Amino acid sequence: MTVLKNLGKGALRWLKERFEEGRLIFPPHHATLKHQFKDENLALASYFAELAHEGMNERGVIRLLQAVLDERQEPVRRYWPVLSGLGEGFGARLSQVVLDESFNMAEERVWLSSYNLGGRAHQNVLKGLVTRLAEVPSLDVRLFLDIKLLLKRDAYQDGSQAAILEAIGRDFRQNWPGAMKPRFFYDKRGIEERDSCLHAKTTIIDRKRILITSANLSRQGQEQNLEAGLLVEDFHLCDAFAHLFQELIEEKALIEL
Numbered sequence: 001m002t003v004l005k006n007l008g009k010g011a012l013r014w015l016k017e018r019f020e021e022g023r024l025i026f027p028p029h030h031a032t033l034k035h036q037f038k039d040e041n042l043a044l045a046s047y048f049a050e051l052a053h054e055g056m057n058e059r060g061v062i063r064l065l066q067a068v069l070d071e072r073q074e075p076v077r078r079y080w081p082v083l084s085g086l087g088e089g090f091g092a093r094l095s096q097v098v099l100d101e102s103f104n105m106a107e108e109r110v111w112l113s114s115y116n117l118g119g120r121a122h123q124n125v126l127k128g129l130v131t132r133l134a135e136v137p138s139l140d141v142r143l144f145l146d147i148k149l150l151l152k153r154d155a156y157q158d159g160s161q162a163a164i165l166e167a168i169g170r171d172f173r174q175n176w177p178g179a180m181k182p183r184f185f186y187d188k189r190g191i192e193e194r195d196s197c198l199h200a201k202t203t204i205i206d207r208k209r210i211l212i213t214s215a216n217l218s219r220q221g222q223e224q225n226l227e228a229g230l231l232v233e234d235f236h237l238c239d240a241f242a243h244l245f246q247e248l249i250e251e252k253a254l255i256e257l
Helices: 009-021 041-053 058-071 095-105 127-135 161-175 219-224 235-250
Strands: 079-084 109-114 140-145 183-187 202-205 209-213 227-232 254-256
Touching: 009 058, 041 058, 079 095, 079 209, 079 219, 095 127, 095 202, 095 209, 095 219, 095 227, 109 127, 109 235, 161 183, 202 235, 209 235, 235 254
Parallel strands: 109 140, 140 183
Antiparallel strands: 079 227, 109 202, 183 254, 202 209, 209 227
């Protein structure tokens, strides 16, 4: 097999075509290969003779050559640049379109992180998620959000810290339409440290795809600002980021409301 893997794609195709056309008899003599393979003709002839001795026929060697050629094919593209704020074009996919498409394909998990969720996000940016959660009630939906922006609202200025956090969680669940609610986590440093915040923007869909972007889950982030990101379909990357967020939860860096 090594001798075949050392050949270029043109040489492999040459061999395959001539076996298919009957212009090469299997196993070929080294003299018939000498013109095309000046340095490899002896090694190739010996390799083909060994395959014939093991019981391989002409059809088998054609399939073998095709398999080696298939390994040389360019990998299927599994990543796409994503933009928001400029409309279609520029060789990139639209962020909101990617989100809606991703929500619609979710079967097990939708984990999202954002600095700013925006007012009434469930009515615009996350509308597709609301619909999908109603269709698949078992969906594990988690929102990882920065809490500082919420704490600045007038409604949460009075009371103890515990009471304010309870009110934020209650309001969030009441305002989310439908019987099934996402789980809401916040970065505890947003309360304890003035200069720290949760600023990550990711969307993890099952073990299928992940969107890593500069865009918040707000209408401004999805429609107005010029934001850029990368959509990747890779279960290893999905698992790695899900494990990261799960570890942050277990280590109490992210707290559930």
